[in-house]
Amino acid sequence: MGIHAVVNNTLIIDNADPKESGLVLSVVQTMSALGAILGSVVSGIAVAILTITDIFKMTSLIFFFPILVLILIIKEKNPVPKGDTK
Numbered sequence: 001m002g003i004h005a006v007v008n009n010t011l012i013i014d015n016a017d018p019k020e021s022g023l024v025l026s027v028v029q030t031m032s033a034l035g036a037i038l039g040s041v042v043s044g045i046a047v048a049i050l051t052i053t054d055i056f057k058m059t060s061l062i063f064f065f066p067i068l069v070l071i072l073i074i075k076e077k078n079p080v081p082k083g084d085t086k
Contacts, residue, residue, distance in 0.1 A: 009025060016024040046055055 008028075012025055012028055013021050046058075050058075
């Protein structure tokens with residue numbers, strides 16, 4: 001799991017209702033395990049069906065679109081004026 005699991009779990013527990021923190025953490029861990037299983041299955045199917053070039057192109061598109069959304073849609077609410085040194 002690594003050190004990121006400690007940070008993620010701490011953030012989840014701190015933001016969850018204390019009565020439901022166990023349930024919330026168990027759902028997150030279940031989804032993580034399910035993602036690992038499904039990711040392996042989908043990857044195996046992709047390698048069996050597609051060429052390496054096609055897989056590379058699909059992966060590039062999957063990572064390109066969220067970046068495009070961030071650049072085009074999300075705007076800074078209070079931009080700092082150009083002459084301001086704050």
